[in-house]
Amino acid sequence: MAFSRRNFLKYAAMSAGGAVLADTPFISAEARAKAEGGNVKYVPTSCEMCFWKCGAVAKVVDGKVVKLEGNPFHPQSRGKLCARGQAGIGQLYDEDRLKHPMILDGPRGEGKYRKASWDEALTLVAEKMKAIAEKHGPEAIAMMSHGSPGDYFTNVLKAMGSRNIAFPSFAQCKGIRDVAWELTFGHKPGSSCERVDMENSRVIVLLGTHLGENMHNSQNQEFAEAVSRGAKIICVDPRYSTAASKSAFWLPIKPGTDTALLLAWINIVISEELYDKEYVEKYTVGFDEVKEAVAEYTPEWAAQETELPMRQIVEAVRELCRYAPNVVVHPGRHYSWYGNDTQRARAVAILNALLGTWGRKGGMWLPAKAKFASFNDGNPAYPEASKPPVIKGNFPFAGGEGVTQALRDTTINGKPYPIKAWLVAGTNLMKSLPDQRLTREAIDGLDFFVAIDLFPTETVMLADVILPECTYLERHDGLFKIKTREAGVAIRQPAVEPMYETKPAWWIGSELCKKLGLKEYAVKGDGMDAWEDRMRRQAEAWGVDFEQLSKHTGYVTIPDSEKPYITEDNPPVFGTFSEKIELYSEELEGEGFDPVPQYEPVEQPPKNMFRLIYGRSPVHTFSRTINTQWLWELHKENEVWLNKKEAERLGIKNGQYVVLENQDGIRCNRIKVKATERIRQDCVYMVHGFGHNAPRLSRANKSGADDQQLISKYIEDPITGGTGMRVNFVKIIKEA
Ligand code: SF4
Numbered sequence: 199m200a201f202s203r204r205n206f207l208k209y210a211a212m213s214a215g216g217a218v219l220a221d222t223p224f225i226s227a228e229a230r231a232k233a234e235g236g237n238v239k240y241v242p243t244s245c246e247m248c249f250w251k252c253g254a255v256a257k258v259v260d261g262k263v264v265k266l267e268g269n270p271f272h273p274q275s276r277g278k279l280c281a282r283g284q285a286g287i288g289q290l291y292d293e294d295r296l297k298h299p300m301i302l303d304g305p306r307g308e309g310k311y312r313k314a315s316w317d318e319a320l321t322l323v324a325e326k327m328k329a330i331a332e333k334h335g336p337e338a339i340a341m342m343s344h345g346s347p348g349d350y351f352t353n354v355l356k357a358m359g360s361r362n363i364a365f366p367s368f369a370q371c372k373g374i375r376d377v378a379w380e381l382t383f384g385h386k387p388g389s390s391c392e393r394v395d396m397e398n399s400r401v402i403v404l405l406g407t408h409l410g411e412n413m414h415n416s417q418n419q420e421f422a423e424a425v426s427r428g429a430k431i432i433c434v435d436p437r438y439s440t441a442a443s444k445s446a447f448w449l450p451i452k453p454g455t456d457t458a459l460l461l462a463w464i465n466i467v468i469s470e471e472l473y474d475k476e477y478v479e480k481y482t483v484g485f486d487e488v489k490e491a492v493a494e495y496t497p498e499w500a501a502q503e504t505e506l507p508m509r510q511i512v513e514a515v516r517e518l519c520r521y522a523p524n525v526v527v528h529p530g531r532h533y534s535w536y537g538n539d540t541q542r543a544r545a546v547a548i549l550n551a552l553l554g555t556w557g558r559k560g561g562m563w564l565p566a567k568a569k570f571a572s573f574n575d576g577n578p579a580y581p582e583a584s585k586p587p588v589i590k591g592n593f594p595f596a597g598g599e600g601v602t603q604a605l606r607d608t609t610i611n612g613k614p615y616p617i618k619a620w621l622v623a624g625t626n627l628m629k630s631l632p633d634q635r636l637t638r639e640a641i642d643g644l645d646f647f648v649a650i651d652l653f654p655t656e657t658v659m660l661a662d663v664i665l666p667e668c669t670y671l672e673r674h675d676g677l678f679k680i681k682t683r684e685a686g687v688a689i690r691q692p693a694v695e696p697m698y699e700t701k702p703a704w705w706i707g708s709e710l711c712k713k714l715g716l717k718e719y720a721v722k723g724d725g726m727d728a729w730e731d732r733m734r735r736q737a738e739a740w741g742v743d744f745e746q747l748s749k750h751t752g753y754v755t756i757p758d759s760e761k762p763y764i765t766e767d768n769p770p771v772f773g774t775f776s777e778k779i780e781l782y783s784e785e786l787e788g789e790g791f792d793p794v795p796q797y798e799p800v801e802q803p804p805k806n807m808f809r810l811i812y813g814r815s816p817v818h819t820f821s822r823t824i825n826t827q828w829l830w831e832l833h834k835e836n837e838v839w840l841n842k843k844e845a846e847r848l849g850i851k852n853g854q855y856v857v858l859e860n861q862d863g864i865r866c867n868r869i870k871v872k873a874t875e876r877i878r879q880d881c882v883y884m885v886h887g888f889g890h891n892a893p894r895l896s897r898a899n900k901s902g903a904d905d906q907q908l909i910s911k912y913i914e915d916p917i918t919g920g921t922g923m924r925v926n927f928v929k930i931i932k933e934a
Pocket of ligand 1: 245246247248249250251252278279280281282283284413414415416
């Protein structure tokens with residue numbers, strides 16, 4: 199019996215009425231467990247092996263998680279989990295986990311700690327934070343985070359009066375893109391999932407986006423479905439990636455010249471009148487200015503700049519236009535490449551607008567229509583910030599998620615005021631921020647540093663106090679608003695009790711509030727059920743059935759929220775000043791930036807050096823999962839991809855170990871060479887996240903090489919503060 203998600207929803211309704219079909223793999227978690235009998239439980243929850251938040255179902259036998267499956271009701275998983283999602287069990291039962299609170303017992307960085315009780319550790323954290331706030335002001339305490347724990351410590355900092363809170367997901371990843379799309383369409387292109395209708399696309403353009411290696415579950419399922427039904431893929435990548443291997447056009451572009459290609463494509467689309475005239479007329483402003491601005495970017499010029507054949511440039515974009523508007527130029531995700539990245543993202547957005555993809559089948563779906571009642575559980579408003587935060591640096595369009603390196607810079611130079619303490623939750627800053635020397639310098643200068651995490655990473659092991667969070671399989675988090683084509687609500691809830699002396703982040707944040715004398719911001723009630731009670735109140739405020747979520751389906755749809763395409767009854771709403779798509783941006787112009795993207799060449803590698811580019815592994819999430827048992831077995835170390843001709847020229851064999859040395863003389867761990875024709879001659883490529891320098895990570899430590907160590911140079915995007923990190927060059931040194 200074939201099961202679509204919609205079938206499951208139908209059967210879910212039946213199960214709520216008591217019917218159980220014997221041949222359905224999953225109707226209701228509770229009903230399924232009853233049908234199986236014995237000491238079996240099925241717990242619907244949400245995966246956190248990455249931040250896509252797929253719906254997962256944990257099978258628990260005799261109190262142990264024995265299997266994780268994709269939740270068929272949940273649109274992010276569609277009944278499947280990726281390899282990392284299935285390996286969540288490996289994270290849960292990893293012997294290397296942080297097991298109890300620890301307090302530094304020696305100089306910072308030497309790794310000597312003593313075990314502490316929660317009461318002792320939290321009392322110390324609260325005393326230190328209070329002392330720093332009294333002496334320097336609450337703004338002297340900063341927080342950096344990734345993933346779910348951020349919310350709970352954001353609450354602590356805001357309650358104290360600090361707004362110095364930043365997330366690497368902005369300046370080191372997708373913030374640049376989000377700003378560019380907001381400037382153009384008045385909306386981000388989606389956050390926990392890009393609003394890309396690949397299910398129905400006839401042509402998909404990927405610029406450096408290596409789907410299949412970058413494994414966001416539902417997106418990859420849609421991409422695979424698109425490929426199998428014959429959608430054409432245009433893949434722009436200096437490397438013949440997995441996605442390139444599925445493509446009709448592989449454009450092995452010279453790194454740093456993507457904007458040249460995009461501007462030439464825009465020029466062709468306009469000059470050959472291939473754009474959607476009615477759509478452009480109705481929904482956009484600034485067409486004439488764009489036409490004039492891109493006239494100089496001819497295909498001949500672009501061919502020279504990008505080192506792509508002119509014919510390929512022209513044919514690819516004509517193919518794209520042939521099927522417009524049922525096509526999409528994927529907005530991408532990780533955007534911090536060269537320091538001029540907002541304009542590249544703007545060019546992608548403008549090309550989509552000219553092709554009329556926003557709100558069209560196979561293009562970009564419209565935001566789901568759903569309003570959620572605001573819910574803060576009766577907590578009082580936060581006090582005003584003691585001083586304006588420094589998280590936006592000097593970047594006029596930096597978003598609310600903050601610019602992490604601006605916090606780091608202020609910590610080092612004390613300007614405009616001192617930052618003396620960091621709370622770092624769920625992010626390994628030594629592996630996520632460029633220039634590890636500066637991160638270390640900032641940490642060394644702190645009066646106090648507390649880390650909340652699952653594992654003893656290199657950043658955690660620099661902290662003064664380490665607070666061990668439990669894994670997602672052992673904790674509740676808030677109910678999640680899920681916005682795909684439809685809106686829905688999903689749950690994260692524990693499959694098993696927290697192991698060792700670990701605690702959920704909500705509890706840590708709440709207890710910290712109490713110890714800081716900010717009880718009014720703590721979770722209401724006592725004990726470990728307090729958060730579940732809060733979730734029930736949240737479900738009530740949102741009008742969703744908590745029992746259905748927690749016991750049966752783990753996900754509920756908001757009725758009538760799915761209206762993905764433009765119709766007469768469903769016109770698009772653009773959140774820009776003009777309420778239209780802004781091809782020409784007066785907002786950018788007002789701040790002194792190009793209102794239409796212009797091409798800026800980037801520095802090229804010196805002789806005998808290669809540009810370092812990096813990417814993802816399908817079985818790892820950044821550096822977070824390298825130590826996870828099954829995933830480590832699948833991919834233990836990264837390789838450096840080197841063009842075969844270059845390898846021959848340098849006398850290096852495939853599989854040989856080498857060391858990379860960057861322009862600042864920094865060397866990485868030894869790394870194996872993959873000599874291949876699948877990469878251009880002017881760059882080398884490695885998967886990000888390997889090469890841990892964390893002795894307590896028994897599998898990951900020294901496994902492979904650390905690209906971040908080699909990224910000692912970065913160029914800040916002047917619009918958003920995004921850190922361009924593909925500006926480092928390496929030479930290859932043969933091992934003695
Ligand atoms: S994409 Fe994979 S790791 Fe990420 S949430 Fe989904 S199943 Fe989990």
